[in-house]
Amino acid sequence: MARYQEIATMHHHPIDPLINLNGSENGIVTLLARQDSNHIRSIWQNERICEYVLASDSRRHAWHAWLAGYGMVIGNVAETYRFLTFAKSRQILTDAFGACPAGMVSALGKFGPFARPKHVYFALHQVLSVEGSLANHVFRAAKIEDDDLVSLASAVTMPMSNRVIRTLLKCKMPAQVMVELLWVISRLTPLHDEQHLVRAIAKARQPAAVLVNLLSLMPFPDPPFEQIGALVPITTAEQLRKVGNEFDNCLKGGEEFAYALVSVQSGQRYFYRWDGNHPTLLAFCRCGFAGWILAERSGPANACVPGATMDKIGDELAGVPNVFVGKRGSGMLEWICAR
Numbered sequence: 001m002a003r004y005q006e007i008a009t010m011h012h013h014p015i016d017p018l019i020n021l022n023g024s025e026n027g028i029v030t031l032l033a034r035q036d037s038n039h040i041r042s043i044w045q046n047e048r049i050c051e052y053v054l055a056s057d058s059r060r061h062a063w064h065a066w067l068a069g070y071g072m073v074i075g076n077v078a079e080t081y082r083f084l085t086f087a088k089s090r091q092i093l094t095d096a097f098g099a100c101p102a103g104m105v106s107a108l109g110k111f112g113p114f115a116r117p118k119h120v121y122f123a124l125h126q127v128l129s130v131e132g133s134l135a136n137h138v139f140r141a142a143k144i145e146d147d148d149l150v151s152l153a154s155a156v157t158m159p160m161s162n163r164v165i166r167t168l169l170k171c172k173m174p175a176q177v178m179v180e181l182l183w184v185i186s187r188l189t190p191l192h193d194e195q196h197l198v199r200a201i202a203k204a205r206q207p208a209a210v211l212v213n214l215l216s217l218m219p220f221p222d223p224p225f226e227q228i229g230a231l232v233p234i235t236t237a238e239q240l241r242k243v244g245n246e247f248d249n250c251l252k253g254g255e256e257f258a259y260a261l262v263s264v265q266s267g268q269r270y271f272y273r274w275d276g277n278h279p280t281l282l283a284f285c286r287c288g289f290a291g292w293i294l295a296e297r298s299g300p301a302n303a304c305v306p307g308a309t310m311d312k313i314g315d316e317l318a319g320v321p322n323v324f325v326g327k328r329g330s331g332m333l334e335w336i337c338a339r
Helices: 002-010 025-043 046-053 057-070 077-086 089-097 104-111 118-130 132-140 146-153 162-169 175-188 194-202 207-215 237-247 254-265 307-316 332-337
Strands: 231-233 269-274 280-287 291-298
Touching: 025 046, 025 057, 025 077, 057 089, 057 104, 057 118, 077 089, 089 104, 089 118, 104 118, 104 132, 118 132, 118 146, 132 146, 132 162, 146 175, 162 175, 162 194, 175 194, 175 207, 194 207, 207 254, 237 254, 237 269, 254 269, 280 307, 280 332, 291 307, 291 332
Parallel strands: none
Antiparallel strands: 231 269, 269 280, 280 291
């Protein structure tokens, strides 16, 4: 019994104090089988329960996968016992899911001693059935976490090349973050060739930087208004990055720059630069059907913009009816639209 207590602690599964482990086989079954414990006891009855307890982790997980795939109703208990006890693991998994993809039996052995939730077995089958880079990643992993596996399973139908996936896997990021980036890539795949996508990923390692490079492949929409005097629209991601470096602010890169790109490409925000006296970076936010409001303004290194400069900018925009400039800021529309 001490062995199972040690395993439970090592795998961060505390033993329920209501489970009696002092010589109780039922307690061990409850610990190992979890949600399937009643079915396991009904299949391996009486002294046969030792066959379940002493089986290898891989074999027990094949049985739990069968219970997940076959459903909760067990018809002929004696026939079920004979099949699960004497059939090969590949046969059991094929009976449960219709097919046993390459590597699934070995992957089950990495699940450890405890039964996993039913949807995790489906997720493993889904990832391995598609084959390719994601399947190889799961198969080669020393340890497979439930949430990671379910996240990866959600990405297997996204249209993208194995080369792109392999490039992203080299960045070694959390599975959920990787799946989010895979979704972005899948939306870009019909618009850009593989080489562009691979280059965008390979040029960065951190998730935010990868996202920025991917978003930078997409064009900006038309600006709310064209250049007026010294007020110039920033119409590409590269222009916005250069302005961020020039002004030494958060638009140089990272998550804030990714947010800026998304907000522009979704039509919610647009950036302009003022090239007159006291260079200024301005952000206009969409105000529903009414048009646009000036929501942000800052000088180099986020310095405050002189009132005289804001007066000049306001004068330039006075003839643009779909733009409102609250020259001193902190107005109601700015507070609402720029949130």
